[in-house]
Amino acid sequence: MSVNISSELMDYDVILASASPRRKELLSLMCENFRVIPSDCDEKIPEDVTPELAPEYLSGIKCRCIASVYDLSVVIGCDTVVICDGEVLGKPVDEADAIRMLKMLSGKTHHVVTGVTLGRGCRYSSFSVDTAVTFRELSDEEIKAYVKSGEPMDKAGAYGIQGLGALLVEKIDGDFYNVVGLPVSRLAEELHEFLKKVQSK
Known part of the structure; x- marks a missing residue:
């Protein structure tokens, strides 16, 4: 489906509830003007929420936190x-943690799941996108050199596929931009459908 989502969003105040510079850059592909207002809400995950559903759950918390204040905006x-062997890999706390994560990912296929929630007023819509990423076998020297570059330290799973981390990847199955942090193609389609519901209210 071809969606001219940029023109559709021109009539709305759009807010990205994330401080990620990578998401900001990707959202600019479909929306010329939007604001960035990161959420500061409590992001605790209940025990009954599986790792695969956690991103969608957390995206909902972030969206509702901002939409409750800016109820006329599209948030x-x-x-x-990053999920490997059933473990959620967040941002490394230090270099040793980054090395641990990269050793875990070496030679394996892991999953990168992005959850997205759209909100306006009391209307919300959520979805998730899953991309499988396979790392080649990495030597200890490669891992240490990559960690010393500093790139892994602010990224979930301790790597950035859009940077030097691309050299660690053997193949991906799914949306590349989802691994970067925002599944832009799916988001454009979901926004198109969401705005139709908003307009029909």
């Missing part, structure tokens, strides 16, 4: 997690 909440 986009996002959260991305």
Whole structure:
């Protein structure tokens, strides 16, 4: 489906509830003017929420937090997690943690799941996108050199596929931009459908 989402969004105040510079850059592909207002709400995940559903759950918290204040705006909440062997890999706390994560990912296929929630007023819509990423076998020297570059330290799973981390990846199955942090193609379609519901209210 071809969606001219940029023109559709021109009539709305759009807010990205994320401080990620990568998401900001990707959202600019479909929306010329939007504001960035990160959520500062409590992001605790209940025990009954599985790792695969956690991103969508957290995106909903972020979206509702901002939409409750800016009820006339279209708010986009996002959260991305890296899942390997059933463990959620967040941002490393230090270099040793980054090395641990990269050793875990070496030679394996892991999943990057991004949850997105759209909100306006009391209307919300959520979805998730899952991309499988396979790392080649990495030597200890490669891992240490990559960690020393500093790139892994602010990224879930301790790597950035849009940077030097691309050299670690053997293949991906799914949306590349989802791994970066925002599944832009799916988001454009979901926004198109969401705005139709908003207009029909």
